[in-house]
Amino acid sequence: MPEVDPAQLSSEGLDTLLGVRTVRASADEVVLEYDIDHRHRQPYGIVHGGMHCLVVESACSIGAGFFARQSGKSVVGVENHTSFIRAVRSGRVTVTATPITRGRRSQVWEATSRDSAGVTLSTGRVRLLCLDADAELAGETVGQRG
Amino acid sequence: MPEVDPAQLSSEGLDTLLGVRTVRASADEVVLEYDIDHRHRQPYGIVHGGMHCLVVESACSIGAGFFARQSGKSVVGVENHTSFIRAVRSGRVTVTATPITRGRRSQVWEATSRDSAGVTLSTGRVRLLCLDADAELAGETVGQRG
Amino acid sequence: MPEVDPAQLSSEGLDTLLGVRTVRASADEVVLEYDIDHRHRQPYGIVHGGMHCLVVESACSIGAGFFARQSGKSVVGVENHTSFIRAVRSGRVTVTATPITRGRRSQVWEATSRDSAGVTLSTGRVRLLCLDADAELAGETVGQRG
Amino acid sequence: MPEVDPAQLSSEGLDTLLGVRTVRASADEVVLEYDIDHRHRQPYGIVHGGMHCLVVESACSIGAGFFARQSGKSVVGVENHTSFIRAVRSGRVTVTATPITRGRRSQVWEATSRDSAGVTLSTGRVRLLCLDADAELAGETVGQRG
Numbered sequence: 393m394p395e396v397d398p399a400q401l402s403s404e405g406l407d408t409l410l411g412v413r414t415v416r417a418s419a420d421e422v423v424l425e426y427d428i429d430h431r432h433r434q435p436y437g438i439v440h441g442g443m444h445c446l447v448v449e450s451a452c453s454i455g456a457g458f459f460a461r462q463s464g465k466s467v468v469g470v471e472n473h474t475s476f477i478r479a480v481r482s483g484r485v486t487v488t489a490t491p492i493t494r495g496r497r498s499q500v501w502e503a504t505s506r507d508s509a510g511v512t513l514s515t516g517r518v519r520l521l522c523l524d525a526d527a528e529l530a531g532e533t534v535g536q537r538g
Numbered sequence: 539m540p541e542v543d544p545a546q547l548s549s550e551g552l553d554t555l556l557g558v559r560t561v562r563a564s565a566d567e568v569v570l571e572y573d574i575d576h577r578h579r580q581p582y583g584i585v586h587g588g589m590h591c592l593v594v595e596s597a598c599s600i601g602a603g604f605f606a607r608q609s610g611k612s613v614v615g616v617e618n619h620t621s622f623i624r625a626v627r628s629g630r631v632t633v634t635a636t637p638i639t640r641g642r643r644s645q646v647w648e649a650t651s652r653d654s655a656g657v658t659l660s661t662g663r664v665r666l667l668c669l670d671a672d673a674e675l676a677g678e679t680v681g682q683r684g
Numbered sequence: 685m686p687e688v689d690p691a692q693l694s695s696e697g698l699d700t701l702l703g704v705r706t707v708r709a710s711a712d713e714v715v716l717e718y719d720i721d722h723r724h725r726q727p728y729g730i731v732h733g734g735m736h737c738l739v740v741e742s743a744c745s746i747g748a749g750f751f752a753r754q755s756g757k758s759v760v761g762v763e764n765h766t767s768f769i770r771a772v773r774s775g776r777v778t779v780t781a782t783p784i785t786r787g788r789r790s791q792v793w794e795a796t797s798r799d800s801a802g803v804t805l806s807t808g809r810v811r812l813l814c815l816d817a818d819a820e821l822a823g824e825t826v827g828q829r830g
Numbered sequence: 831m832p833e834v835d836p837a838q839l840s841s842e843g844l845d846t847l848l849g850v851r852t853v854r855a856s857a858d859e860v861v862l863e864y865d866i867d868h869r870h871r872q873p874y875g876i877v878h879g880g881m882h883c884l885v886v887e888s889a890c891s892i893g894a895g896f897f898a899r900q901s902g903k904s905v906v907g908v909e910n911h912t913s914f915i916r917a918v919r920s921g922r923v924t925v926t927a928t929p930i931t932r933g934r935r936s937q938v939w940e941a942t943s944r945d946s947a948g949v950t951l952s953t954g955r956v957r958l959l960c961l962d963a964d965a966e967l968a969g970e971t972v973g974q975r976g
Contacts, residue, residue, distance in 0.1 A: 405579045406586040409555070433551045434599070438675065440552040441599070441615040441664075442592025449588040453580070469587040470790060471763045471811050473619040473911045475938050475955060477931045479675045492953060493915045497813055498762060500913050515930060517913060517955075518587075519763050519811060521789055529584065529625045616936060617909045617957050619765045621792050621809060623785045638807060639769045643959055644908060646767050661784060663767060663809075665909050665957060667935055697871045698878040701847070725843045726891070730967060732844040733907040733956075734887040738880025745872070745879070761879040765911040771967045810879075821876060821917045 407450050410443070415486075419459035419494075422451045422503075424487040428480065438479040439513070444505060445474040448516035451489035452501035456520045459494050467499065467520040468529060474516030484508050497522055553596050556589070561632075565605035565640075568597045568649075570633040574626065584625040585659070590651060591620040594662035597635035598647035602666045605640050613645065613666040614675060620662030630654050643668055699742050702735070707778075711751035711786075714743045714795075716779040720772065730771040731805070736797060737766040740808035743781035744793035748812045751786050759791065759812040760821060766808030776800050789814055845888050848881070853924075857897035857932075860889045860941075862925040866918065876917040877951070882943060883912040886954035889927035890939035894958045897932050905937065905958040906967060912954030922946050935960055 407424075410431055415423040424447055426432070434440040449472050456467045489503035499522065504515040523529070553570075556577055561569040570593055572578070580586040595618050602613045635649035645668065650661040669675070699716075702723055707715040716739055718724070726732040741764050748759045781795035791814065796807040815821070845862075848869055853861040862885055864870070872878040887910050894905045927941035937960065942953040961967070 405581060406556075406577060406589060407580070409577050410552075431552060431555050434553070434596075435551060436612075436614075436675065440592065440595065441618055442588070442595040443552060445591030445595065445618050445620065446586065446588025449586065449591065450580070453587070466582075468582075468622075468625065470622050471619070471765075472587055472591050472622075473617070473763075473765060473955075474591065475930065475957065476614075476616050476618075477938065479614065492913065492950065497815075500915065512930065517911075519913065521813075523789075529582065617911075619809075619909075619911060621784065621811065623792065638767065638804065643961075646769065658784065663765075665767065667959075669935075697873060698848075698869060698881060699872070701869050702844075723844060723847050726845070726888070727843060728904075728906075728967065732884065732887065733891070733910055734880070734884025735844060737883030737887065737910050737912065738878065741878065741880040741883065742872070758874075760874075760914075760917065762914050763911070764879055764883050764914075765909070766883065768906075768908050768910075771906065821874065 406446065410446070412447060412450060414454065417454050417458060419455060419462060420491070422455040422489040424451050425484060427484050428482050438481055439485070441476050444476055444514035445472055445516060447485070447487045447505060448472060448474050448503040448514070449518055451487045451503040452518035453520065455489050455491065455501055456494070456499045459491070459499065460522050464525050465522045466525055466527070467522055469518050469520045471519040472516060474514055476514050477512045480507060480513050485513060492517070495522070552592065556592070558593060558596060560600065563600050563604065565601060565608060566637070568601040568635040570597050571630060573630050574628050584627055585631075587622050590622055590660035591618055591662060593631070593633045593651060594618060594620050594649040594660070595664055597633045597649040598664035599666065601635050601637060601647055602640070602645045605637070605645065606668050610671055611668045612671055612673070613668055615664050615666045617665040618662060620660055622660050623658050626653060626659050631659060638663065698738065702738070704739060704742060706746070709746050709750065711747060711754060712783070714747040714781040716743050717776060719776050720774050730773055731777075733768050736768055736806035737764055737808065739777070739779045739797060740764060740766050740795040740806070741810055743779045743795040744810035745812065747781050747783060747793055748786070748791045751783070751791065752814050756817055757814045758817055758819070759814055761810050761812045763811040764808060766806055768806050769804050772799060772805050777805060784809065787814070844884065848884070850885060850888060852892070855892050855896065857893060857900060858929070860893040860927040862889050863922060865922050866920050876919055877923075879912075879914050882914055882952035883910055883954060885923070885925045885943060886910060886912050886941040886952070887956055889925045889941040890956035891958065893927050893929060893939050894932070894937040897929070897937065898960050902963055903960045904963055904965070905960055907956050907958045909957040910954060912952055914952050915950050918945060918951050923951060930955070933960070
């Protein structure tokens with residue numbers, strides 16, 4: 393699978409704001425990472441559950457988007473289910489996404505966040521619908537991501 | 539149910555960074571809001587699915603925390619399942635969370651994001667475990683949120 | 685919304701085997717019911733979690749199917765997320781499903797099981813894809829349900 | 831991990847009714863199987879989504895129960911999230927469950943159903959709470975499963 397220049401991805405918006413970097417990305421696997429700081433925590437001082445959901449969403453969407461573009465389509469996430477496995481306060485988090493199914497109508501991807509020792513912190517699954525490139529989404533034509 | 543001074547909540551961390559404000563909060567209902575800007579979008583220009591998950595997580599956790607503190611306990615979210623209903627690019631989003639069950643061992647809350655016309659954008663559910671106030675979480679004692 | 689003769693639904697297969705009856709069904713609401721007996725329990729003697737998931741799936745699918753047929757389409761469930769709220773050993777269970785969104789591409793329905801006193805036992809959500817009537821599913825053309 | 835006599839498990843209730851057999855079971859892995867027949871289908875003639883949820887629930891609960899009993903505890907499932915990957919009409923289905931986390935307070939297990947060619951049909955995750963053996967559930971003391 394062709395890989396994209398990571399600099400092209402996540403160049404704006406929520407991922408960038410939160411310091412989430414794309415290590416590598418293809419239609420077969422996506423790896424993101426971030427270093428925990430004050431931006432990612434909830435009031436208890438641990439990483440916010442929403443942060444775990446967010447990186448699951450980003451990683452799965454990037455991978456599914458790569459696959460969809462191979463046939464001129466795009467994707468939109470519709471369901472995100474994330475399980476929080478282990479609370480964490482600091483360190484580097486690596487998020488790895490792989491496909492469970494990549495169909496014509498929809499895809500399911502799974503992403504797992506691990507700390508630098510490889511311990512699972514959270515894991516989630518995202519269902520994405522495949523859209524024609526000219527499909528409308530929130531009043532505008534869906535463009536090509538990245 | 540006693541309400542807390544909203545200024546005490548969300549005073550740091552991810553919610554603050556993303557401009558998520560607590561409109562009101564009690565053990566029976568939590569209302570958050572934010573105005574969509576560049577911080578909340580993914581590369582297509584619509585609100586990031588992870589943002590929808592994040593406000594579900596925040597709203598449900600705040601409400602469940604209120605209830606738990608009434609008996610000297612705290613909570614930790616373990617599962618977040620969020621459905622994306624309608625893509626959105628701008629405007630004010632209001633997030634309302636209410637309890638489905640509030641037991642001794644665990645709670646389930648539901649939160650729905652709506653636009654200023656009341657149209658549902660996303661909706662999710664969070665399961666939270668109830669912890670004794672002196673329970674350990676990521677190597678430290680769980681404190682009282684807020 | 686036109687209602688269908690309940691006798692036409694659930695006339696075979698898993699729902700019938702488990703004694704799940706269709707009380708009423710339309711594109712706006714579906715109500716099923718069953719009386720708990722030995723068929724529905726797991727080894728602890730409480731209703732099997734899978735039974736709770738199953739009636740969520742049935743109720744949501746029936747309602748979504750009604751809506752889809754109005755435009756000559758059919759549906760197939762893709763995600764089922766069910767939360768177990770209260771264990772139960774006996775009595776009548778009523779399952780009510782209502783739509784969260786009914787789009788051209790997909791639908792989300794929610795179903796809740798309650799005991800005869802109206803206490804919530806479980807609640808879940810199902811995402812369904814809308815298919816053209818001539819779409820292929822497991823090697824055969826999708827027919828019209830019911 | 832010690833294995834149990836499969837004949838002791840699933841000796842009654844929903845799994846037995848549906849012909850779900852325990853191939854092997856321990857605190858580390860559970861394998862179930864069933865041969866698709868009229869009992870498992872919904873009106874389209876494919877395996878009912880609820881059937882996929884049900885075997886996920888059974889397989890994960892059996893495994894988590896084994897682990898919990900090692901420390902004199904039992905478990906109760908609280909969330910089941912199942913993704914349907916590929917529709918199927920006939921053949922043998924093998925369901926394999928493995929743990930994602932096995933803590934003192936809760937466990938998360940994952941189970942995947944595959945056809946005889948190893949193709950994934952569905953996959954789901956279950957969160958289970960760990961209970962003391964004398965905890966009350968639906969008005970009775972929780973016994974030891976199996």
